[in-house]
Amino acid sequence: MEFCLYLINFDKIISQMKYILNIFFILSISLINSCKNNKEVHLNNDTIINNEKITIETSTNSKSDTSASLSIIETNNNSVKDSASNFKTKNKDNLNLKNDSLNKYHIYISLDDGPQEGTRNCWKILKECNVPATFFMIGVHNEGKSKTSLVDSIHNDPLFVIGNHSNTHAYFNKYSKFYNDPSGSINDFILAEKNLNLNSKIARLPGRNTWSVDHIIKGELSALKTVKKLDSLGYSVFGWDTEWHFKNGNIPVQSADEMVRTVNYILKNGKTHSKNSVVILVHDRMFQKPEHAASFKKFIVSLKENNNYYFNTLNNYSK
Known part of the structure; x- marks a missing residue:
């Protein structure tokens, strides 16, 4: 009798185990199907998860970087947002440079x-080459038919x-007075815009090697207030990396060959404001005599012979 009862109980246990296994099997199949349905599908900037759409929203925060955030548009009638703080890409469209x-x-x-x-003379040589x-011109110098025609x-x-x-030019070279009066110096630049009919927002301070590119200011403390105001007006302010010096008002000091060697050296040794870019300063009046104009042309031609050198204007400055 006891043995029969034992068999009956054992059968019940087996039946219960089969029932549990069946339930477990059904749940497993459901879970596998759910995973299959939850796979990600990428399409352009969108991701689809569980039939919900995640869009990469991009917003430009600076000239060179694009930041992005991930936004789940709708999930079970709830709005969820998550940030991708490390998502930054170079905006190549702002380089404004030729492929070569x-x-x-x-x-x-x-x-x-x-x-x-x-x-x-400088204009003709550069144009010929x-x-x-x-x-960088001065407003009060643009007087007379010959000069205004040249500027045009x-x-x-x-x-x-x-x-x-x-x-x-800083109240005719009165630099301390000019830079101690930021409002007056800014008005002087604004007046030059009108006298020269300028359509660019690039500037150079008289007598001060000071820079403000992409709102990063570097240079001489005496000009700080003026350059900050120019920056707030949308100007990029350019100093220089090397200068072709002059003596007695208009006579070049270095030879063309010396200038070429200087340019080669500072570029190769990273002694410029921005890597692989050099801003060269000369003054127009240095090249009014034929022999000095010839030296300027030799300098330009020598640089141009270097296939690793690419010439551009400062509105396309490569940082």
Whole structure:
């Protein structure tokens, strides 16, 4: 009798175990199907999970970077947001450079204090050599039919850009007075915009090697207030990496060969404001005499012979 009862109980246990196993099997099949349905499908900037759409929303925070956030549009009538803080990509559209300029050294010829004697020679040489350059001009110098005509010609030439070098060149070289009066100095730059009919927002401070590119200011403390105001007006302010010096007002000090060696050296040794870019300062009046103009041309031609050098204007400055 006891043995029969034992068999009956054993059968019940077996039946219960089969029932549990069946339930477990059904749950397993359901889980596998659920996983299959939950697979991700990527389409362009969208991700589909459980029939819910996740969109990568991009917003440009600076000239060079694009930040992105992930937003789940709707999940069971609830809105959920998650940030992707490390998602940054280079915005190549802002480089404004030709394809053949990549992996090259960038040369920026900049000429100060025009229009004056020597400006026309420089313009003709650069045009003949097909080399872009930036002319930083002074408002009060743009007087008389000959000079205004020259300025118009440079304006209309796609090789060149005219930058703002103030209206009076720091109250005619009174630098302390000029930079101790930030409001007055800014008004001087604004007046130059009108006198030169400027359509660019690039400037160079008179007598101060100071920079403000992408709101990063570097240079001489005495000019800090002025350069900050120019920056707030949308200007990029350019100093220089090397200068072709002059003596007695307008006579070049270095030879063309010496200048070429200097440019080669500072580029290869990273002694410039931005890596692989060099801003060269010359003054127009240095090249009004034929022999000095010939030296300027030799300098330009020698640089151009280097296939690793790419010329551009400062509105396309490569940082």
